[in-house]
């Protein structure tokens with residue numbers, strides 16, 4: 001089966017080639033069974049606390065759930081983010097998504113800002129929201145709440161046809177990502193994608209971490225939570241955008257996050 005599967009950790013030349021060609025990578029076995037269980041239980045708690053019903057996304061789970069906080073700078077994923085962005089980027093948002101039992105397909109879209117369509121910025125649409133999606137339930141076969149992606153569509157000048165967006169069909173070149181719980185899908189904001197149907201009798205949860213250049217406004221928070229910032233690690237604080245900017249607005253003089261503490 002044709003799959004953009006890569007190894008965890010270091011961002012290799014092959015990883016870059018696959019990412020540039022497909023717009024996404026799949027990393028398997030990122031979380032152990034125990035870690036998946038912890039993150040799944042944490043996800044259920046954040047949705048219960050928010051009182052969600054049906055398909056729903058809850059932001060900022062990292063503030064209250066240590067298992068979700070640990071995913072911010074996961075060593076299997078962070079080197080890929082650095083490989084694509086260099087050392088200056090932030091966690092722009094984190095969303096915990098529930099696809100309910102027997103949930104239908106979601107709507108096709110590219111990620112970005114509703115207020116300003118990223119395609120207005122130029123061609124190819126730049127990488128501004130790099131999303132790491134941690135699968136917390138098995139998605140081994142289609143119709144298990146998978147992500148459906150259109151490989152290479154981040155470079156397509158033509159939009160996904162309006163007819164397909166309206167009737168919810170799939171183009172023949174779409175790819176339903178099948179992978180076990182604990183896998184990560186890392187993808188470019190401009191790849192056309194959607195939530196695929198879920199025939200299971202249990203809710204499906206996925207934890208998404210979105211990384212952006214440092215000047216992109218966070219979308220899951222107006223400000224950082226002071227208690228979380230006081231207790232988290234220096235690297236995570238920096239990734240939340242808490243760093244000195246001696247030069248305005250984002251000169252090279254700002255310190256890179258402490259990726260490799262002495």
Ligand SMILES: O=C(O)CCC(=O)C(=O)O
Nearest residue numbers: 097099111193194195206
């Ligand atoms: O179903 C999901 O978890 C993915 C949601 C999604 O496509 C998005 O938030 O852009």
